[in-house]
Amino acid sequence: MINFNKPPYTGNEDKYIKESLTSGKISGDGPFTLKCHKWFDSKLLNSKSLLTPNCTQALEMAAILIGIEPGDEVIMPSYTFVSTANAFVIRGAKIKFVDIRKDTMNINEKLIEQAITDKTKVIVPVHYAGVSCEMDTIMSIAEKHNLFVIEDAAQGMMSTYKGKQLGTIGHFGTFSFHETKNYTSGGEGGLLIINDETFIKRAEIIREKGTNRSQFFRGMVDKYSWVDLGSSYLPSDIQAAYLYGQLEMADDILNNRLNAWDYYYEGLKNLESIQIPKIPEGCSHNGHMFYVKVRDIKERDFFIESLKQKGIMAVFHYIPLHSSLAGKKFSEFNGTDVHTTFESERLVRLPLFYGITVREQELVVSAIKSFFNEN
Ligand SMILES: *Cc1c(COP(=O)(O)O)cnc(C)c1O
Numbered sequence: 001m002i003n004f005n006k007p008p009y010t011g012n013e014d015k016y017i018k019e020s021l022t023s024g025k026i027s028g029d030g031p032f033t034l035k036c037h038k039w040f041d042s043k044l045l046n047s048k049s050l051l052t053p054n055c056t057q058a059l060e061m062a063a064i065l066i067g068i069e070p071g072d073e074v075i076m077p078s079y080t081f082v083s084t085a086n087a088f089v090i091r092g093a094k095i096k097f098v099d100i101r102k103d104t105m106n107i108n109e110k111l112i113e114q115a116i117t118d119k120t121k122v123i124v125p126v127h128y129a130g131v132s133c134e135m136d137t138i139m140s141i142a143e144k145h146n147l148f149v150i151e152d153a154a155q156g157m158m159s160t161y162k163g164k165q166l167g168t169i170g171h172f173g174t175f176s177f178h179e180t181k182n183y184t185s186g187g188e189g190g191l192l193i194i195n196d197e198t199f200i201k202r203a204e205i206i207r208e209k210g211t212n213r214s215q216f217f218r219g220m221v222d223k224y225s226w227v228d229l230g231s232s233y234l235p236s237d238i239q240a241a242y243l244y245g246q247l248e249m250a251d252d253i254l255n256n257r258l259n260a261w262d263y264y265y266e267g268l269k270n271l272e273s274i275q276i277p278k279i280p281e282g283c284s285h286n287g288h289m290f291y292v293k294v295r296d297i298k299e300r301d302f303f304i305e306s307l308k309q310k311g312i313m314a315v316f317h318y319i320p321l322h323s324s325l326a327g328k329k330f331s332e333f334n335g336t337d338v339h340t341t342f343e344s345e346r347l348v349r350l351p352l353f354y355g356i357t358v359r360e361q362e363l364v365v366s367a368i369k370s371f372f373n374e375n
Helices: 013-021 031-043 055-065 082-089 135-145 197-207 213-217 237-247 250-268 297-309 325-330 340-346 358-371
Strands: 048-052 073-077 094-098 120-123 148-152 172-176 190-194 291-293 331-333 347-349
Touching: 013 031, 013 237, 031 048, 031 237, 048 055, 048 197, 048 237, 055 082, 055 148, 055 172, 055 190, 055 197, 073 082, 082 094, 082 325, 094 325, 120 135, 135 148, 190 197, 197 213, 237 250, 250 358, 297 340, 297 347, 297 358, 325 331, 340 347
Parallel strands: 073 094, 073 120, 094 331, 120 148, 148 172
Antiparallel strands: 048 190, 172 190, 291 347
């Protein structure tokens, strides 16, 4: 059987976990968290990084930091994971969805401006499949209307837009280290990137239960106490130890996934029955995902079932948020849903993970060719 995903494991993770276990400090912001922060600080230049237990909570922190209040409006695509919306909904915001671009499945930057009202506070572009949104346009719209930009770069670690790492372009960036992402911190994990330094001090407080404990540990205050609202957004240092093993191998994981991505691309590019991803000029991606688009939802279900019979696990996602039960309550689709629903119903993700073999990929490609009777 060919799994859809395998959690990445490169070989040093258990060594570091053992080291963490014997360090005498396995709670948050221990030695491995600091090592990870250092790694991100050098990779994501000029940004402040804070590990979180997952990307959902990194988004929640960003929503608190920009002061989302009941009635505020947030602009994002409907074609995304539920957390992109929920992080703002739990602060009382209303979500305004904008249609996506057919080529990248990312928010259509040309439709953002017409969704802006005097209640709009933030634009949340989602870099689907680790392929960047059109950030120059989005940043200039945000500047013009005095809005924040929080990049949901959950899938975008190591991808770039015009040479800049994803997550470092907006005011904030958020990443996921869930086991389905390119890098994991032992199953669950996340990262908040702060690109506007005026938010750093408060971010550390919110992350530490509303206390100034981080300043205390740096010797800046002589005791710590409750100074602001907050929650607990620190991952265990054991999570960071797993992640550190992956960060040391970051380029190896990246190249492995890009090779796998290229293999599918070459193997499938001449098929007439399907469409495959396109990477816009100026964007470098991270091989997070390879998808194909078939004719429609009926063919999709038939296609997935036929691969399954050959032991190949392919999956679809997402059901657009505006058509879900909670979406109807907390959100509104701005303008017409031309592409979001239709394109989401045709998309199928192929197995792709660190360590997938050429033999496995060969089987996937030939199963697809035989499904469509193409060679
Ligand atoms: C995976 C993902 C998330 C959530 O990440 P968690 O770490 O599981 O909280 C959010 N947004 C997008 C686009 C994702 O792909």
